Amino acid sequence: MPVFIALILLLITTVGLPLAAAQPAARTHFYEIRHVMSCQVHFPADYDPARAYPLLIALHGSGGGPMDFDPLWKKHTAAQCIFAAPEGPYPFPVQQGASMGRSWYLLVKDRRIWELADPLTVQAMMATVAELKASYKVGPVYILGFSQGASLAYQAALGHPEVFSGVLAVAGVFPEESIRPAELERARDSLRVFIAHGSRDPKVPPRQSEAARALLEKAGFQVSFQAFKGGHTVPPGLFRQALDWIGAASSPDGPLGQESID
Secondary structure, three states: OOOHHHHHHHHHHOOOOOOOOOOOOOOOOOOOOOOHHHHHHHHOOOOOOOOEEEEEEEEOOEEEEEHHHHHHOOOOOOOOOEEEOOOOOOOOOOOOOOEEEEOOOOOOHHHHHHHHHHHHHHHHHHHHHHHHHHOOOOOEEEEEEEHHHHHHHHHHHHHOOOOOEEEEEEEOOOHHOOOOOHHHHHEEEEEEEEEEEEEEOOOOOOOHHHHHOOOOHHHHOOOOEEEEEEOOOHHHHHHHHHHHOOOOOOOOEEEOOOOOOO
């Protein structure tokens, strides 16, 4: 039998046979669970548990961690505040072979996942404030964010001006798509804003902070803006200015030392 006739007969006999079901491709499924967070809490050198202190919550950048702020606090242990640095909930690979850093945001392309995850991270900030208030005597609450942490600081403070007295954003991007006009209107009369950015920042262009300043001032906020000559960092001098801005940069023994901001 010629080969081509055999092939035709084979096709005829297989027509009508059920095809094997196509196997679905592997996919990542996202869902919500309860999560235990950790937070490094620092106290003034002369801490008095019977006294109420301003609370300053500091959010690290992408790939960072709470320990990033340790060198800053060691230079300002006379500051009259409780300084708390929580850890981002999501692992973030800093570089191949290095230890994992942390992220405040779930870094995926699907915006629908952002809409699920971002509010949960803001809720985690509110839980952090509630936990610290339950554990220590706390006065006004401020939130400072560096780089990626600045975006979350904006979201948390503008979304909850009844909780936060001020937001301090250093070298970050304003999350305009995540902030509703009604939130700006509700927060503008009570929330203080401090923005700072290094003019030599190689990671986040200074124009991002300048744009945030312009947007907030247009919305009616009074913004304290500090430009400095450094790069993508929080210099000790800038941190001292931030402490002074929240009213914590002096001790019963006198003001903190004057460091250069650059």
